Amino acid sequence: MAKVDLARRAEIGREKRERTRTLILDAGTMLMAERPREAVTVDAVVEAAGVAKGTFYYHFQSIDELAAAVGEKLGDSFDAVLKDARLALEDPVKRLSFAFTKFLEKAISDSNWARLVIQSSQSRTEYARGIRTNLKADIAHAIIQERVTIPDAELAVDIVMGIWLQVTRGILDRGARPDVTQQTVESVLRALGASRSDHQNAWKKWS
Incomplete structure (x- = not known):
């Protein structure tokens, strides 16, 4: 059985989380360029990003926090x-x-x-x-x-x-x-x- 490289596994996990956060951020940026901030919803963001709602809340606590990241x-x-x-x-x-x-x-x-x-x-x-x-x-x-x-x-x-x-x-x-x-x-x-x-x-x- 091959020895598990825990450090590499952790690095892969971080890279995956960063890619997912970037997907959400890019989706939020696109939506906030198209419509007023007040018209952007979590449902719209997760649909555009292709992720689950729980995934959104793992990275951002709210649309306000996402808007701050977009800003x-x-x-x-x-x-x-x-x-x-x-x-x-x-x-x-x-x-x-x-x-x-x-x-x-x-x-x-x-x-x-x-x-x-x-x-x-x-x-x-x-x-x-x-x-x-x-x-x-x-x-x-x-x-x-x-x-x-x-x-x-x-x-x-x-x-x-x-x-x-x-x-x-x-x-x-x-x-x-x-x-x-x-x-x-x-x-x-x-x-x-x-x-x-x-x-x-x-x-x-x-x-």
Whole structure:
């Protein structure tokens, strides 16, 4: 009789549990991209994932806990989009333009991601708070430098996020024109009262 490798058996068990959790998380992500969080049920998730209800509750105590995991996954995707390049940009207006450009490019290339962003924006998710915090920091920096004319950072964040979400909805509904990203970034800077030179430098191919 072959000797049982208990360590390997435990590792296989962990891998299987992780694959199952990923199936459930992916199903929840798909459903939450299609409908409001309040319309997502455990029954719908387990049906989409192809697992038993008991399996769902082994990994997540509730839909709220699953939604938090989806939000964390979405937040990680924002970090992946921005990478370290944003931190290398010291100019707050360039940081804002860079982030806005990358978010729109991601929305154009990944409609499921864009739908999830739109649906998640209706809830006070952790990722949404994180985005607001970063935007507010950049805009507040630009206000101090007198690079924008809007003196209220919170209002400026509302303007930026409102434009971003509405343009993303338009991309989902009608598709993206070749110049939509450039025009949108320039419109955001005009709305914030940035200078003409910043408008001219807003659009570039970021490396």
